[in-house]
Amino acid sequence: xxxxxxxKQHKPKALTALVVAGALALSACGGGAGDSSTAKGEDxxxxxxxxxxxxxxxxxxxxxxxAASKKDIGVGMEPVGYSDSNAxxxxxRSSFRTKEKADLFTWHTGKELEELVDQKxxxxxxxxxxxxxADGNIPEQLKQYFTYDGKQYCMPLNAGYWVxxxxxxxxxxxxxxxxxxxxxxxxxxxxxxxxxxxxxxYQTNILFSFVWFETLLAGKDPDLYDALATGxxxxxxxxxxxxxxxxxKMIDAGLFSDPGSKTxxxxxxxxxxxxxxxxxxxxxxxxxxxxxxxxxxxDFFVIPNVNPSLPKTSMIxxxxxxxxxxxxxxxxxxxxxxxxxxxxxxxxxxxxSRGDLxxxxxxxxxxxxxxxxxxxxxxDGYRLINRWFEATPVPVMNKALEVFGAFVTxxxxxxxxxxxxxxxxxxxxxxxx
Numbered sequence: 001x002x003x004x005x006x007x008k009q010h011k012p013k014a015l016t017a018l019v020v021a022g023a024l025a026l027s028a029c030g031g032g033a034g035d036s037s038t039a040k041g042e043d044x045x046x047x048x049x050x051x052x053x054x055x056x057x058x059x060x061x062x063x064x065x066x067a068a069s070k071k072d073i074g075v076g077m078e079p080v081g082y083s084d085s086n087a088x089x090x091x092x093r094s095s096f097r098t099k100e101k102a103d104l105f106t107w108h109t110g111k112e113l114e115e116l117v118d119q120k121x122x123x124x125x126x127x128x129x130x131x132x133x134a135d136g137n138i139p140e141q142l143k144q145y146f147t148y149d150g151k152q153y154c155m156p157l158n159a160g161y162w163v164x165x166x167x168x169x170x171x172x173x174x175x176x177x178x179x180x181x182x183x184x185x186x187x188x189x190x191x192x193x194x195x196x197x198x199x200x201x202y203q204t205n206i207l208f209s210f211v212w213f214e215t216l217l218a219g220k221d222p223d224l225y226d227a228l229a230t231g232x233x234x235x236x237x238x239x240x241x242x243x244x245x246x247x248x249k250m251i252d253a254g255l256f257s258d259p260g261s262k263t264x265x266x267x268x269x270x271x272x273x274x275x276x277x278x279x280x281x282x283x284x285x286x287x288x289x290x291x292x293x294x295x296x297x298x299d300f301f302v303i304p305n306v307n308p309s310l311p312k313t314s315m316i317x318x319x320x321x322x323x324x325x326x327x328x329x330x331x332x333x334x335x336x337x338x339x340x341x342x343x344x345x346x347x348x349x350x351x352x353s354r355g356d357l358x359x360x361x362x363x364x365x366x367x368x369x370x371x372x373x374x375x376x377x378x379x380d381g382y383r384l385i386n387r388w389f390e391a392t393p394v395p396v397m398n399k400a401l402e403v404f405g406a407f408v409t410x411x412x413x414x415x416x417x418x419x420x421x422x423x424x425x426x427x428x429x430x431x432x433x
Contacts, residue, residue, distance in 0.1 A: 048075065049078070049334065050080050050104065051077050051078065052082075052095075052104065052106070053105065054088040057083070058285070061354040062079035064349065065349055066078060066079065069346065072346070085207070096121050100329070101328055103328055103333070104322055106157055106323070107320070108389075109390045110386075111392075112394060113148075121325065128152075128335070128339060138156060141384075142159065155338045155342060156322070156342070157320040158282060158320055159318070160318050161281050162211075162280050163281060163303060163373070164300055165269060165278075165279060165298055165300045166298065167274075168296070170196065170198050174196040175192060183307075187255075190275075196275075198272060198274065200256070201256050201277075201278065202276065202278070203251075204261070206405060209259070209405045212278065212408075213400075219314050220243060221243075224239045225314075225388075228240065234425070241414060244414035248414065252411065257274045264286075265279065265286075266283070266287050270290050285354030285355050285356045294355060312380075313382050313383065315382045315383065316385050317377075318386075318389075319359065322341070343360070344364075351363050
């Protein structure tokens, strides 16, 4: 993912094992300089770079961008995509011990990127960030997600906002003529969709099992959400328990799809098996790939707050990095390509290759709804909330995914599961300075 990943199968327990294995691999790697300047004068310029990624479904878009970069700067890009995030994570972590280090690869912001920085495994990009921000090619607000100890690492891959996608034919069948503006209206819409014989919301017990926890908590108490991410609140706090019980109430009311279904969410939305899917704006690209037309076959709306008294609308936000290994054999070519990548020309090609947004505000996004959203969320009416997947420390995330997956499969008293997550959180924060 960026973790802004297209949907893929993912088993939390397997991830936990891989994270442990990855940590051992990192320890075995030892040091190595983290600044890309260490490779200057020693690297070997090439006319094409391999781009390892965990977004196998985006191959066509990456291929288009590779052709564009070849035309613009004489450096092509060959995507090497993985559809299984477990396999991808294991591959990238082990690759740092090889002679052929990854020229370009996708990763995650938050604690997982910080781990690589601490081990000096990724190239520093401070100078590139300084120029890109000054040129207006990357918003200043994105810098914090790529900054550690005052320096920047990697460059943005994308930027996305989490909204509610819906099948327009389903809404028409259910007699829904306007999008909900409040949480009560959203639940009323869900009831109408259910009455029309369609499961209102998509839900899964694998990787994206966190989505509704995130939505409910950020929309009800964003301060508690942020405190939870930094260890200043506990998963056993009453506010979190209340959110879990609200989630259970929705599950018990039959508002969610089968969490064990192996059918991808974009396919479920297209077929009308579900009416709505709560995902990042990168989901537009997934729907477009299935030949669904924005504004005709599907659309989206901003998810209203659970708590109507909040001063701003909570908007889940994510950004993912494209990184390069430290001491890359092709450091100068990597820099040439990533300098191009952040330009309006490159980002216009990227955004429209998938029908998605871009982090570069100068990119010309063809989808009018996405373009309008990009403009609106920059205003004063929204509070950007870092996506739970990036905001949560890895050990806590792994245990929580396991608990959330079990909860949506067989909902019951949430406290035993929350106690397990908090035990992991207590152990993690006790080790931090």
